[in-house]
Amino acid sequence: MRRFGRVSSAGIDESGRATEGRPIPVEISVWGPRGQQSRPGLSSEDRPAAGHARACSCCPGRVGSSVQEHRLPESAAATLLSLASRCHARGWAQATSGNFSVRLDAHRFVITKSGLDKGALRAEDLLVVDLEGSPLTEGRPSAETPLHAQIYRRRPGITAVAHTHSVAATVLSRALLAEGYVVLSGFEMLKALVGINTHETSIRLPIFPNDQDVPRLAAQVDAELGDDDCVYGYLLAGHGLYTWGENVNEAARHVEAIEFLLECVLHGRR
Numbered sequence: 001m002r003r004f005g006r007v008s009s010a011g012i013d014e015s016g017r018a019t020e021g022r023p024i025p026v027e028i029s030v031w032g033p034r035g036q037q038s039r040p041g042l043s044s045e046d047r048p049a050a051g052h053a054r055a056c057s058c059c060p061g062r063v064g065s066s067v068q069e070h071r072l073p074e075s076a077a078a079t080l081l082s083l084a085s086r087c088h089a090r091g092w093a094q095a096t097s098g099n100f101s102v103r104l105d106a107h108r109f110v111i112t113k114s115g116l117d118k119g120a121l122r123a124e125d126l127l128v129v130d131l132e133g134s135p136l137t138e139g140r141p142s143a144e145t146p147l148h149a150q151i152y153r154r155r156p157g158i159t160a161v162a163h164t165h166s167v168a169a170t171v172l173s174r175a176l177l178a179e180g181y182v183v184l185s186g187f188e189m190l191k192a193l194v195g196i197n198t199h200e201t202s203i204r205l206p207i208f209p210n211d212q213d214v215p216r217l218a219a220q221v222d223a224e225l226g227d228d229d230c231v232y233g234y235l236l237a238g239h240g241l242y243t244w245g246e247n248v249n250e251a252a253r254h255v256e257a258i259e260f261l262l263e264c265v266l267h268g269r270r
């Protein structure tokens with residue numbers, strides 16, 4: 001199985017930086033809801049640059065630094081929205097479920113806002129967060145942002161993450177939680193997963209118990225998967241699938257392939 005070391009996403013260079021496409025602003029805010037009024041105890045060292053919701057790792061935000069807006073290449077926004085829309089159309093992101101993200105660079109990613117209809121997203125429904133999952137632009141990020149952040153922190157080559165709530169992922173992850181994984185084996189469709197070139201392949205999709213404490217859940221995933229780059233995704237029991245790719249198209253292919261494979265396994269158990 002191949003390792004996830006290479007960055008090949010169109011529009012993102014080897015350091016993870018966007019390189020092409022006309023940048024579009026993603027709901028720029030200045031220092032969160034309270035604006036830039038003075039805050040007791042906040043030193044000039046802590047102040048964010050204009051365009052940031054708060055001081056962040058990508059921009060120390062020193063007073064006097066140049067204005068820096070968080071921008072998303074138009075092509076990246078379009079492909080992210082298209083991924084969400086495709087998953088919704090397939091019935092994998094119903095009733096506001098699911099969330100989708102794309103890496104901007106080594107320090108930031110763009111993710112869908114929380115609680116929105118994933119079949120009707122617009123560019124303003126995306127916001128920028130840092131790799132700790134803290135928002136850098138205005139709005140409430142997906143409740144599951146810590147799970148996306150965990151993947152981006154651990155895997156520098158990953159530039160897109162998709163989370164879906166299909167019936168197959170939901171049912172199988174509950175039924176097989178005690179085993180701790182779903183086996184996907186012998187299917188031609190396995191070849192849609194990067195690095196696999198024969199149906200004579202067997203992979204395991206780990207299953208984690210669901211947890212409403214998402215940072216704790218992300219910590220558990222991190223502790224168990226670490227930077228294991230031979231894992232294509234994982235399931236949350238009774239909840240859904242997380243998968244990813246080195247570019248949005250690869251993430252989309254992995255969602256479609258894994259959802260297809262889970263349906264096959266589910267049918268086979270009936």
Ligand SMILES: CSCCC(=O)C(=O)COP(=O)(O)O
Nearest residue numbers: 097098099114115116142143
């Ligand atoms: C209605 S599904 C419950 C929340 C969830 O699991 C999900 O994937 C969507 O959460 P978000 O905050 O990203 O809208």
Ligand SMILES: [Zn+2]
Nearest residue numbers: 097098144240
């Ligand atoms: Zn979810």
